[in-house]
Amino acid sequence: xxxxxxxxxxxxxxxxxxxxxxxxxxxxxxxxxxxxxxxxxxxxxxxxxxxxxxxxxxxxxxxxxxxxxxxxxxxxxxxxxxxxxxxxxxxxxxxxxxxxxxxxxxxxxxxxxxxxxxxxxxxxxxxxxxxxxxxxxxxxxxxxxxxxxxxxxxxxxxxxxxxxxxxxxxxxxxxxxxxxxxxxxxxxxxxxxxxxxxxxxxxxxxxxxxxxxxxxxxxxxxxxxxxxxxxxxxxxxxxxxxxxxxxxxxxxxxxxxxxxxxxxxxxxxxxxxxxxxxxxxxxxxxxxxxxxxxxxxxxxxxxxxxxxxxxxxxxxxxxxxxxxxxxxxxxxxxxxxxxxxxxxxxxxxxxxxxxxxxxxxxxxxxxxxxxxxxxxxxxxxxxxxxxxxxxxxxxxxxxxxxxxxxxxxxxxxxxxxxxxx
Amino acid sequence: xxxxxxxxxxxxxxxxxxxxxxxxxxxxxxxxxxxxxxxxxxxxxxxxxxxxxxxxx
Numbered sequence: 001x002x003x004x005x006x007x008x009x010x011x012x013x014x015x016x017x018x019x020x021x022x023x024x025x026x027x028x029x030x031x032x033x034x035x036x037x038x039x040x041x042x043x044x045x046x047x048x049x050x051x052x053x054x055x056x057x058x059x060x061x062x063x064x065x066x067x068x069x070x071x072x073x074x075x076x077x078x079x080x081x082x083x084x085x086x087x088x089x090x091x092x093x094x095x096x097x098x099x100x101x102x103x104x105x106x107x108x109x110x111x112x113x114x115x116x117x118x119x120x121x122x123x124x125x126x127x128x129x130x131x132x133x134x135x136x137x138x139x140x141x142x143x144x145x146x147x148x149x150x151x152x153x154x155x156x157x158x159x160x161x162x163x164x165x166x167x168x169x170x171x172x173x174x175x176x177x178x179x180x181x182x183x184x185x186x187x188x189x190x191x192x193x194x195x196x197x198x199x200x201x202x203x204x205x206x207x208x209x210x211x212x213x214x215x216x217x218x219x220x221x222x223x224x225x226x227x228x229x230x231x232x233x234x235x236x237x238x239x240x241x242x243x244x245x246x247x248x249x250x251x252x253x254x255x256x257x258x259x260x261x262x263x264x265x266x267x268x269x270x271x272x273x274x275x276x277x278x279x280x281x282x283x284x285x286x287x288x289x290x291x292x293x294x295x296x297x298x299x300x301x302x303x304x305x306x307x308x309x310x311x312x313x314x315x316x317x318x319x320x321x322x323x324x325x326x327x328x329x330x331x332x333x334x335x336x337x338x339x340x341x342x343x344x345x346x347x348x349x350x351x352x353x354x355x356x357x358x359x360x361x362x363x364x365x366x367x368x369x370x371x372x373x374x375x376x377x378x379x380x381x382x383x384x385x386x387x388x389x390x391x392x393x394x395x396x397x398x399x400x401x402x403x404x405x406x407x408x409x410x411x412x413x414x415x416x417x418x419x420x421x
Numbered sequence: 422x423x424x425x426x427x428x429x430x431x432x433x434x435x436x437x438x439x440x441x442x443x444x445x446x447x448x449x450x451x452x453x454x455x456x457x458x459x460x461x462x463x464x465x466x467x468x469x470x471x472x473x474x475x476x477x478x
């Protein structure tokens with residue numbers, strides 16, 4: 001083993017150790033302006049790697065405009081677009097503000113944010129609460145009206161009610177919730193039924209003890225009961241905190257970010273800091289929730305939820321959720337095979353996240369860019385499918401593009417291996 | 422002169438399918454036992470990246 005490869009091995013062990021030792025705890029729900037470092041009233045965040053507003057896919061581009069209107073920064077769409085194009089609105093990735101955003105990931109100053117703190121590694125991860133109508137509103141104006149109505153409700157009702165309940169608990173550790181959800185048939189990306197039920201159980205009494213208004217309490221409970229994917233919000237914020245803990249280890253080749261904006265897929269690598277490496281996002285192989293939808297309606301891979309695969313869940317743990325195989329016409333054997341494949345490109349197994357169906361093996365975590373390029377096996381991403389006009393219309397699987405890992409490896413070589421002949 | 426019958430056509434088949442699972446599925450639907458091996462042809466390798474991997478691995 002060369003001196004350099006020894007340094008890499010040691011650095012990767014350090015990064016993986018931080019992932020193992022992390023103890024992300026859901027501590028609060030706060031407004032983005034109050035909790036995201038560097039957030040301003042004139043900033044709108046989006047999912048995925050950096051992208052100019054003009055180059056965004058339909059739902060993300062529309063979402064940024066609606067956020068500008070929602071924050072009162074413009075009076076109509078034309079003015080909002082002009083302000084964005086003039087550079088008066090900062091448009092930036094959630095990931096660069098310690099945050100994650102599902103699907104389009106639109107996050108503005110008044111958005112309520114789940115705050116997850118890891119005191120072991122001294123890092124914090126954030127995620128917006130789910131927002132926007134789910135699907136079935138392809139009339140653009142109607143969709144936008146419903147989306148902004150939902151944003152207002154999240155800010156005025158759910159955020160404060162949930163925040164008070166969470167503070168009352170003294171904090172809810174997220175890793176044990178994920179560990180139990182894996183034993184209940186979740187892989188914690190596309191399936192979150194178990195995790196959401198666990199959270200509802202944990203929140204029920206604190207909500208009753210902290211919310212004096214029966215109408216608001218009923219609204220908050222109804223939201224939690226109806227949103228089977230709610231625990232993904234906390235898993236994503238915890239995943240972000242866990243990934244942040246792995247960042248900045250000199251010589252480490254472990255991936256600290258996987259995300260998509262509907263146009264490009266972006267990754268970051270521990271030893272390369274905040275540098276982005278991108279390649280075109282792939283289409284998603286999956287099922288649509290209605291026969292009225294087809295590939296022509298779908299946006300390529302989008303959202304920051306691939307933070308789950310970054311920490312060994314979702315596609316990496318899919319044998320835990322055999323039911324999801326129906327979305328890709330797969331089988332349980334295929335799910336197990338893919339999980340073993342992920343083991344080929346990862347640093348190790350996270351034994352606190354055990355998959356019962358795999359003889360209680362830990363999930364494969366800590367994606368190593370060297371192993372991806374060597375084996376040409378790319379991370380499997382479980383994900384939802386977004387409509388070009390907004391809303392979630394299906395679910396399935398896709399792959400991270402190899403080109404992003406090749407770029408990162410070249411940059412790593414330039415940074416650490418010196419000039420090449 | 423008549424050719425000897427092909428034993429593949431008269432004996433039960435044992436099949437190992439490499440790669441595209443569609444072929445395995447077609448046989449399964451005909452109740453032929455199949456062992457599926459997940460495999461894809463290796464992509465074209467970039468010599469620079471292979472040299473770099475030798476240094477980094």
